[in-house]
Amino acid sequence: MSIPVPKSVLVIGGGPTGLVSLRNMIERGRFERVSLYERRDDVGGVWYFEDSDKPEDPLHPRWPSPAYKGLIGNVLPSFLSYSEFPFPEPPSTPHQPSPTLVETHQYLQAFAEPYIKSGAIKLNREVVSVEELGDGKGWKVVARDWTDNGKEIEELWDAVVIAIGWYDTPYWPETEGLEVLKTHGLAKHAKWWRGPQPYAGQKVLVVGNANSSNDIAAQLAPVTDGPVYQSIRRTALYTYPSLPNERIHFVAPVSKYTLKKTDKGYKFDALLTDGTTLSDLDSVQIGTGYRLIPNFLRVLDHSPEAREGALKPINDETVEPHRIPELHRLILYARNPSLGFVGAPLAFTPFTIADIASTWLAFAWLGETPYPDTVERRLIFEQERLEAIEKWRSGFENPSSLWVFSILGPTEQEYAYNLRKDIVVARPALDDILPLWNDERTAVRKAMYQKKFEALQYSKNLKDRAANGTAAGSQRGKERMRRYNVYL
Incomplete structure (x- = not known):
């Protein structure tokens, strides 16, 4: 089953993966109609902190992220930068080169601002149901508009991008x-x-x-x-x-x-x-950790015993190994390529992986990057990955938890490099724009964890000096301590 070029594309989720997916569908895909629905009142996903102790409002439900005050990431700005939108260097560099929760949220807000102003991003819009229609007729989406007391809206979309992230379902x-x-x-x-x-x-x-x-x-x-x-x-x-x-x-x-x-x-x-x-x-x-379970999504049931047109959840807690099943290249739903996932695998550098994956998806829907033309051939990617992981894990008594189906782990460089290669073949001009994946960049990425360790040590030394009275009397010292996640 191949699909015609979609005229309308809906992106679900206004976190880091959804925002860059929207940009790439609009700017690189140039489909006729592209929107992003985010159920909360601001973009940012896990990086949007709000006080979870606020009283519940039945007319405006809340979905707090697992973020917490003082959170500082492990990833350097160059690995958080979307193509054509560099991440500003944190003001605390070099002692604390990784951005804080607030700095990351501000970056995502700045990236999203033009799309909010244009109306492409609709906040307070909760998707409650996505159902696959037969005969390639697209997807029926039901959403609640919480700017209008939760009024339900039913729409048809040619293609859907699921970009909801991993933090809804704790494991x-x-x-x-x-x-x-x-x-x-x-x-x-x-x-x-x-x-x-x-x-x-x-x-x-x-x-x-x-x-x-x-x-x-x-x-x-x-x-x-x-x-x-x-x-x-x-x-x-x-x-x-x-x-x-x-x-x-x-x-x-x-x-x-x-x-x-x-x-x-x-x-x-x-x-x-x-x-x-x-x-x-x-x-x-x-x-x-967490499980990725988009419980609002139902796809056609292709099992032999299913009645025609029956729907089923795409996955649940029972799927082992845990994953969104039947994805070609961890992006494209094999049985109906008009459904795509961005952020289905966990990555060391999720912002840049989402950038490259969503660009590849946009070009796949345009027919510019190739993908197999039958369900059976599209399922080969999943089967080969399952076999490779099982073979690797069987060689260790206590294998790493980073080498499982839903985590790119040591395959991240190869995975992203191959997606990028397809994209550049389709549009050579992007070769100078897209982030790189090669041995040199992987070495830089691996070295950033030592930088994080050094930043933690700097924070501890700052706290020790304050406790000894050398910085405690200084307002500047107190502000620096707050910056480094020290509880006063």
Whole structure:
């Protein structure tokens, strides 16, 4: 099944992947009608922080991101820069070269501004249903307009780009007793982390060993009762830099949680896989990541037992290995190429990967970049990737969590390089515009994690000097400390 060139394209999601997808559909695709729907009242996705403690408003629901005050990224500006729109150098360079939450949000707002003014971006527009129509007739989209009390709008679109990101559906480990802790409010996912203050004086366990878990543990360490326990399966990869901290004690994975009632309320014990028990804990913070599940999307069911025209969700929690299934090149839905995903794989450099992927998708829909002309041939990419990952993982007793289907990991350079090559064949002028993927750039990318580590060390030294009185009396010193995510 091939498709005619779409006349209308809808992009769903106003985060980093959606914004660059919109730009590339408009400026490089030049389709007749292109819009982006974002359910929140501003662009930015995960980088748009809003206070989650605000009271709920039934006439204007809210979807807070998992961002938190003081968040500083791990990625250098050159790897956050969309083509033809460079990211400004942070004012704290060189001591803190990675942009803050606020700086990243401001960059995305500036990028989106002309499209908001033109009406191409529609804020407060929540997509609640996307259904595939038969016979190549496009997609029926139902959205709620929260500028008009949630009024429902039904439309038809020729093509749809799903760019909603990974932060809607938290992944919880299937550990015995964890559900009980959740019902009593003792287990929280990193999605809802907003700072350490509520846990002052408590005994806290953190599960996970990536960026969120490391940040949470580091923020908890100065305020908790005794050490912060951090449960890990393997030593952290260099891509997740963190400082050693004598108040953070690494412990084995948890095999069971046991709730108990005391005269001071509920507490719990955590039995570890090495036989150790952590007793009388007050809270566990879960930093085990997310699942990408666009639960508003339903596609035609092609299974033999399905009735004609029946629809089904494109994926759910049961899909293993977790992924959006049946995507050619992790972008194009094999059974109906008028559906595309940007941001389906997690990447080291998601902004630039989204830029190249959405450009490739626009050109695929225009017929300028080739893709296989049958469903069976389009499914080969997924099958070969599944086989390659399974073969690689089978060679290790404890393989890296970065080498799974939904994470580009060590294949990122090759993946992006090949997309870029297709694009440049179609339009050679873009060769001087698009970001590069080669050995030299990958080496620069790998080196930025050491820069992050050095920035963390600088922040710690700044805090130590303030604690010793050398900077505490200076308003400038206090402002610098706030800048480096130090809790005063």
